[in-house]
Amino acid sequence: MEAPSVSVRGLDVVLLQERRAVRSLREYVIRRMRGERVHTMARVQVLKDVSMSVAPGSIFGVIGANGAGKTTLLRVLAGIIPPSAGDVCVRGRVAPLIDLGAGFDPELTGVENVLLFGSLLGVSAHDLRREMDAIAEFAGLRAMLDVAVKHYSTGMIARLGFSVATAARPSVLLVDEVLAVGDEEFRSRCAARIRDLRLGGCAVVLVSHDLDLVRREVDECVLLQDGAVAAAGSPSEVVREYSRGVAA
Amino acid sequence: MATRDEGIYHGGLSGRAPWRRVVAYRGALGILAARNLKLRYRRSVLGFAWTLVYPVLATAVLSFVFAPVFPRTEHYPVYVVIGVLVWHFVSVSSAQAMDALIAGAGVMRKVYVPSAVFPLASVAANLANFLLCVAVVPTALALLGAGVTLRPLVLVAGIVGLVAFTVGLSLALAALHLFFRDVRYFFEAVLLLWFYATPIVYPTDALPEHVARWLMLNPLYWIVTVVRGGVCVAVTTSPAAVVVCVGSGMAALVLGWRLYARVENRFHLYW
Numbered sequence: 001m002e003a004p005s006v007s008v009r010g011l012d013v014v015l016l017q018e019r020r021a022v023r024s025l026r027e028y029v030i031r032r033m034r035g036e037r038v039h040t041m042a043r044v045q046v047l048k049d050v051s052m053s054v055a056p057g058s059i060f061g062v063i064g065a066n067g068a069g070k071t072t073l074l075r076v077l078a079g080i081i082p083p084s085a086g087d088v089c090v091r092g093r094v095a096p097l098i099d100l101g102a103g104f105d106p107e108l109t110g111v112e113n114v115l116l117f118g119s120l121l122g123v124s125a126h127d128l129r130r131e132m133d134a135i136a137e138f139a140g141l142r143a144m145l146d147v148a149v150k151h152y153s154t155g156m157i158a159r160l161g162f163s164v165a166t167a168a169r170p171s172v173l174l175v176d177e178v179l180a181v182g183d184e185e186f187r188s189r190c191a192a193r194i195r196d197l198r199l200g201g202c203a204v205v206l207v208s209h210d211l212d213l214v215r216r217e218v219d220e221c222v223l224l225q226d227g228a229v230a231a232a233g234s235p236s237e238v239v240r241e242y243s244r245g246v247a248a
Numbered sequence: 249m250a251t252r253d254e255g256i257y258h259g260g261l262s263g264r265a266p267w268r269r270v271v272a273y274r275g276a277l278g279i280l281a282a283r284n285l286k287l288r289y290r291r292s293v294l295g296f297a298w299t300l301v302y303p304v305l306a307t308a309v310l311s312f313v314f315a316p317v318f319p320r321t322e323h324y325p326v327y328v329v330i331g332v333l334v335w336h337f338v339s340v341s342s343a344q345a346m347d348a349l350i351a352g353a354g355v356m357r358k359v360y361v362p363s364a365v366f367p368l369a370s371v372a373a374n375l376a377n378f379l380l381c382v383a384v385v386p387t388a389l390a391l392l393g394a395g396v397t398l399r400p401l402v403l404v405a406g407i408v409g410l411v412a413f414t415v416g417l418s419l420a421l422a423a424l425h426l427f428f429r430d431v432r433y434f435f436e437a438v439l440l441l442w443f444y445a446t447p448i449v450y451p452t453d454a455l456p457e458h459v460a461r462w463l464m465l466n467p468l469y470w471i472v473t474v475v476r477g478g479v480c481v482a483v484t485t486s487p488a489a490v491v492v493c494v495g496s497g498m499a500a501l502v503l504g505w506r507l508y509a510r511v512e513n514r515f516h517l518y519w
Contacts, residue, residue, distance in 0.1 A: 015516075015517060016517040016518070024428055024429055024430035025428045025430050025431065025434065026430060028428070041517070075357070078359065078360050079360035080356065080357065080358075080359070080360050080516065081516050082513060082516070094360070096358065096359055096360070098357070098358045098359075099357070099358050103355045103358055103359045103361070105283060107287050107290070108283060108286075108287075112279075112283070112286075115279055116276070116279050116280070116283065117359070119273070119275040119276040119278075119279050120273075120276050120355070120359045120360075120361050121359065122272075122273075124275060125275055125279075
């Protein structure tokens with residue numbers, strides 16, 4: 001069997017949350033002199049012992065309530081947050097679509113943002129310029145490419161982000177609910193593009209609250225609950241498990 | 249589309265030295281630096297020429313006020329303009345580097361990018377401004393017959409020392425500022441004192457001997473002296489000054505970078 005595109009074993013992520021945090025030297029010195037506690041950042045375990053494996057060319061779904069750790073999991077896979085414990089192995093180049101307009105600067109034009117986001121994904125400026133027409137065409141933004149992105153609608157930003165990320169032919173695509181803002185026509189084009197990428201061996205990790213989409217498109221699925229894997233396996237079972245938890 | 253960075257890696261973070269990651273993202277660094285320059289002057293009529301307004305005005309005012317105070321200094325305008333440009337580069341770059349790292353968090357939450365790219369892009373944008381001014385303003389003064397020359401090797405050594413020093417300082421400050429947000433205000437106070445502890449507007453020989461001695465502890469004293477030595481007819485540079493200038497710049501670069509690389513893995517906790 002082919003080596004997995006993404007494999008995660010025993011992943012823990014501990015982050016700090018500010019609680020009356022010391023954010024200034026002055027405060028730090030004063031509290032120290034008064035003998036007060038200085039470390040007012042609370043340690044929060046966002047992910048606990050998460051394991052998963054995504055085969056090349058498959059779609060992996062992640063579902064769960066708000067704050068369950070879904071986006072944090074994507075950030076770890078994208079290399080944004082280092083794991084506190086456990087092994088994370090991602091093969092090939094990752095294209096993260098976490099949040100709208102990934103690395104976009106609202107003041108810059110569409111073209112400039114394609115170059116910026118593309119360079120953050122590790123694509124050369126030369127390749128980006130060559131693909132510019134195709135990227136604009138796919139996003140349906142040919143006429144808007146010289147307009148500053150701050151004038152774009154939410155859907156337009158999502159379309160441009162998806163278009164750049166997928167034009168880069170990533171080995172792993174991370175999608176965090178961003179497609180939800182696109183219109184019906186663009187969503188079907190996204191589905192076609194994702195199918196296309198999968199044929200080329202691209203693995204997709206999809207975070208979604210659209211349970212129908214998960215049941216329909218996803219090959220394998222996990223349910224996260226308070227940072228831990230509460231259920232894993234076939235999408236229909238995991239979704240049923242999740243719905244039961246919500247109904248109860 | 250051909251891409252680099254293919255192969256097995258662990259979440260983009262491990263496996264490569266921090267400076268190598270910055271080198272791999274030099275394309276992004278260039279685009280961010282260009283963005284800083286573009287956005288500063290977008291929709292302004294004079295555009296990039298605004299860069300020149302500050303040094304020209306500063307030189308005019310300072311020459312008018314101080315040239316009579318320091319009558320023994322030959323060609324005071326070119327002396328002061330180099331001082332002002334060097335000072336402006338150091339102080340503005342380091343302040344902007346602190347902001348850039350905070351502002352970059354928005355992008356760093358969404359895509360992996362070596363965080364040092366953001367402060368470095370600020371320094372790079374200011375360097376472009378600095379180089380333009382150093383090329384244009386002394387040339388203009390030379391046409392006015394103001395004691396301008398060109399000693400290319402000295403000038404290059406001075407700029408190398410200056411850039412290394414500024415990069416090191418900016419990285420260290422940007423990293424500390426992420427953890428303690430009032431580093432900026434402390435640094436503003438330090439800058440105020442530092443300005444007067446550096447021969448920007450006054451010539452060193454205007455100071456009494458026992459005060460001038462202390463200037464030698466200030467790396468910027470050496471850096472500004474060597475940069476001046478590359479441009480001003482009236483300023484001569486000793487080989488020792490060039491060595492101290494480049495040496496202290498490199499030392500600041502190494503120290504700043506090591507501090508940065510040491511704390512970088514905790515940045516995501518403090519965005």
